[in-house]
Amino acid sequence: MRPTVTRHVFVKRVKATLIDAFRQGRRLMRDAGHPILLLMIALSTLLWFAKPAPPKIVEMAAGRPTDYSFELAQRYVQFFARNGVELRLVPTQGALDNFERLKNTRDAVKVAMIQGGFADNPEDVTGLLSLGSIAYEPVWLFYWGDQADDVQRPLTELLKGPVSIGNIGSGTHAKALQLLKITGMTPRADSMYELPEDQAVEALKRREINAMLVVEHYESPLIQDLLKIDGLVVADFIRARAYAKLLGYIEVLHVPMGGFDLVRNFPKHDIQLLSTTTTLVIEDDLHPAIQMLFMEASAAIVGHERFFGDAKEFPSIKDPTIPLSAVAHQYFEKGAPTLSYYLPFWVAEFLERIGLLLVPFVAFAYPVMRSIPGFLINRARKRIERVYLELRRIEHEVSADFSPAMLDQKITALDRMAAEVLRIKIHKKLVAEFYALRSDIEFVRAVLIRLRQAEACSEEKTGLKP
Known part of the structure; x- marks a missing residue:
């Protein structure tokens, strides 16, 4: 019978082997x-060009904690945590504040959720790249009335009465000014109020204002609450296709009769909505591995939008105002790296790039x-x-x-x-x-x-x- 090798002998052999190898x-x-x-x-040069060490902490501007976009950003936090990266959400005053903080190169924020249309000229997006759109963000105009009698009412007429166009610095306010400008209207202090969303909702419910303009996701609790109020109508943008032609970042969404509520048959006829999209925007020096992780997170989180979007419609390229990242372009062309299905994301992405x-x-x-x-x-x-x-x-x-x-x-x-x-x-x-x-x-x-x-x-x- 072979003698049993004791632990002491085993350790000595391993030690001797290691010493000999050394x-x-x-x-x-x-x-x-x-x-x-x-x-x-040569290997050091290869590793230098491949940038093998993605950051472990990334800061992201996500809007107000009460916004639906903040809730959406929290899903990204969970996805990143499962892959060993800490995504820190930075509360801001809204979409415009997100954009301004991202443009500030001295700010630690590297990623932000931006509404389409903020970039009026190429200089506004210098040093920024897009990771694609991740959701529709419709332009809602709620007003008191009877939708059956208001089929042909244009936007210019709906905006004449006392209406909230969003507080300064919000995405709603920026979109309202763009819509007013393109229709030849100017903001009027006596009839157009710059109210925060929560104050505007209360004023609308008390009928202190006749209408409220808001840019927000369909899934937002605020929108869901307003859609349930009897007598409150969603404006039909009858010239939606014209707005989409003139504003390249605008999409046209269709809601069939009864699409919001079959019991109330709301809306009472097919309507069209204007919509911008929520776009993930990054600083152009964000590590490629982190960019790819955002792409994979978007596919997992927003790739199954139920109401307006088709299956796997997002992430996609819908906002042409911000240049697309090379990593995002690769993802849309080829998908995620094959190795990402078998290895941790940073290992797979590193091996793919080198x-x-x-x-x-x-x-x-x-x-x-x-x-x-x-x-x-x-x-x-x-x-x-x-x-x-x-x-x-x-x-x-x-x-x-x-x-x-x-x-x-x-x-x-x-x-x-x-x-x-x-x-x-x-x-x-x-x-x-x-x-x-x-x-x-x-x-x-x-x-x-x-x-x-x-x-x-x-x-x-x-x-x-x-």
């Missing part, structure tokens, strides 16, 4: 340092690796040649000075030389040269010993003469 590695570094240094420089960089690295590393054995052989051969040169020098010195003291000194030197040669690690191709060197050292040593013995005998004879 010594071999150190010896390899000493003997083949130059090729290995070249490989390390795939192309590995080609030149392998092209460089392969000949270097192949040259290492030849390098070691040449290095060992040069060591053998140096020993031969030292052996030749000893022979010359003995020829010049044939004294017994010199012979003793050189014999001792040859003994040290023979011991040092035994410590040389020799490649199998140099075995013959190695043993030839040992034989030559032993031959010269034997000759010097004979000469020393002959000198000793000569001295004895000289001493015996009268």
Whole structure:
């Protein structure tokens, strides 16, 4: 029966193996340092260009905590946490504040949810990139009336009465000003009130205002609450397609009769809504791995919008005002990296990106690796040649000075030389040269010993003469 290996013996064996591996590695570094240094420089260059370390903390501007967009952002937080990244939500005053904080390069915010249409000119989006739209954000105009009698009422008429157009700094206020401008209207302080959403809702319920304009997701509790109020009508944008033509970021949404409530048959006829989209916008230096994680999160979180969007409609490219990130473009063209289904996201994304960089690295590393054995052989051969040169020098010195003291000194030197040669690690191709060197050292040593013995005998004879 085989004896049981004790834990102590096992530890000793592992320790001995590790020590031996360390010594071999150190010896390899000493003997083949130059090729290995070249490989390390090439690998370091590869890692530098591949940016292998994504940040562990990312800050995101997500609007007011009462907004539906903030609730949506919290789902991204959960998705990121499952992948080992902390996504910190930064409360703001709204969509416009999100945009301003993202444009501020000294702000720690790297990502924000932005309503389409904030970028009026290319300078507004310098240094910013889009990761695609993630949801529809309709423009709602609620007013008191009878929708059946107001089929043909244009927006200009609906906005004449006391109406809330959102507080300054909100996405609602920005969109209201754009709609007023394009229809040839100007804000009027006596009939258009810049109220926050919660105050506007209360004023509308008390009929202190006749209408309320708000840009918000369909799933928002605020919108769901307003849709349940009897007598409150959702405006039909009868010229919605014209607005979409004039404003490139506007989408046209269709709501069929009874689409909001079949019991009340609300709305009483098919209506059209204007809609912007919520877009994920980033600073252009955000790590590619984090960008890809946002794309995967969007597909998982908003890829199944139920009311307005079709299945897997989001994320998508709907807002042309902000340039699309190269990572987002790759995602829309090819999808997520294949390795992301089997590996943690940052490992998969890193390996996916360095795939192309590995080609030149392998092209460089392969000949270097192949040259290492030849390098070691040449290095060992040069060591053998140096020993031969030292052996030749000893022979010359003995020829010049044939004294017994010199012979003793050189014999001792040859003994040290023979011991040092035994410590040389020799490649199998140099075995013959190695043993030839040992034989030559032993031959010269034997000759010097004979000469020393002959000198000793000569001295004895000289001493015996009268």
